[in-house]
Amino acid sequence: MARNRVRITSLLALSAALALVTGCGNSNDSSSKSGTEGKEGKPVVVVTTTWEGAFAKAAGAEEVKVIVPQSVHHAPDYDPKPSDLAAVAEADFVLYAPFEPYAEKIKEAAGSQAELVEVNLDNDADKVNAEVARLGELFGTEDAATKWKATFDTERAKLSKDLKAAWPGGRSPAVVSQVFTAWAAELAGATTVGTYGPEAVTPAQLAELSQKKPALVLDNAHMSTGTVLPDSGAEHVKITNYPGADLDLLPVYRNAANDLKKAMS
Incomplete structure (x- = not known):
């Protein structure tokens, strides 16, 4: 896709400011994460757009933070704010699409321990079901993902x-x-x-x-x-x-x- 511009310098500057506020480190020790579990131990998921967010919700995620506002028509053009980096720093998973290359830079700049997950954004029914099932397994919410699939298949058939x-x-x-x-x-x-x-x-x-x-x-x-x-x-x-x-x-x-x-x- 065109215009996949990554503003690395601004991201690093934002991460430095964020570190002063949140005290985020760059340690690779996963035990240093704290407070990243959402409701009843469910994972905290940060997504770049509502599209990834819908996949995450369908898979059973309950704590979902969307970075790119709906008013932004072309997601790769979005310039992340310090609040976005703060959300990433507290996430368990960060979902992004291949045409959104800044997602990994956001994670790196925030010093997040989150797992970066590439999502195949396609509303083809088979691909949706495959991605939702994969995310459900990843999140540990397989039952919720299976329930959603049944509802989705019935609605789509109608x-x-x-x-x-x-x-x-x-x-x-x-x-x-x-x-x-x-x-x-x-x-x-x-x-x-x-x-x-x-x-x-x-x-x-x-x-x-x-x-x-x-x-x-x-x-x-x-x-x-x-x-x-x-x-x-x-x-x-x-x-x-x-x-x-x-x-x-x-x-x-x-x-x-x-x-x-x-x-x-």
């Missing part, structure tokens, strides 16, 4: 069935999807005839995608490159990947299903 019942003329619609919204096309049972992104669409790609004659174009609300295929007659649907402040992943699917159903009608 949404998918409802969308398939709304197919125009009873036929699966042809869809062009941004690479990170393919999960929404799958939810609708749509036929993906082409993909684009995350880079800007070239004239050659536009010509190729137009020839596919899609009924729907699924755009990524957080990485939009503008209207794709504006003269094709296809309905454009913005798909949001990031959950809200409640860190609940299910509304992401419900909202996508609602928008897709409207577009198909």
Whole structure:
């Protein structure tokens, strides 16, 4: 992804200020950590965005601190504050995505003993279930993760069935999807005839995608490159990947299903 800028100097300066306030050390002795267990011994988890936060919550984490505010559209552009470093210093786990390289720098600058966990951020159902199960095992909250999976599978199946019942003329619609919204096309049972992104669409790609004659174009609300295929007659649907402040992943699917159903009608 573009613009993965890491402000290392500012992070180190912030960590120095933080050390004066919190007394954080750089010892590798895990016994030096204290007060990092949350409610009833549950782990304290710090996440870079609400997306990782939703995965953590689904896996059973109860103490979840989100670093990047929802108002920041592109997470790697965020410049961490001293309060962020303080949260990291008290965490058991820090969850981040590969395109957020500053996460490890945050941990290092804060002198945290937290375990840094890379999360595969993809709302594809199989990948979600795999990540939630992995995190549940990591957190020691397997029962909560299993319970959430059952709820998720049931809810997603209902949404998918409802969308398939709304197919125009009873036929699966042809869809062009941004690479990170393919999960929404799958939810609708749509036929993906082409993909684009995350880079800007070239004239050659536009010509190729137009020839596919899609009924729907699924755009990524957080990485939009503008209207794709504006003269094709296809309905454009913005798909949001990031959950809200409640860190609940299910509304992401419900909202996508609602928008897709409207577009198909």
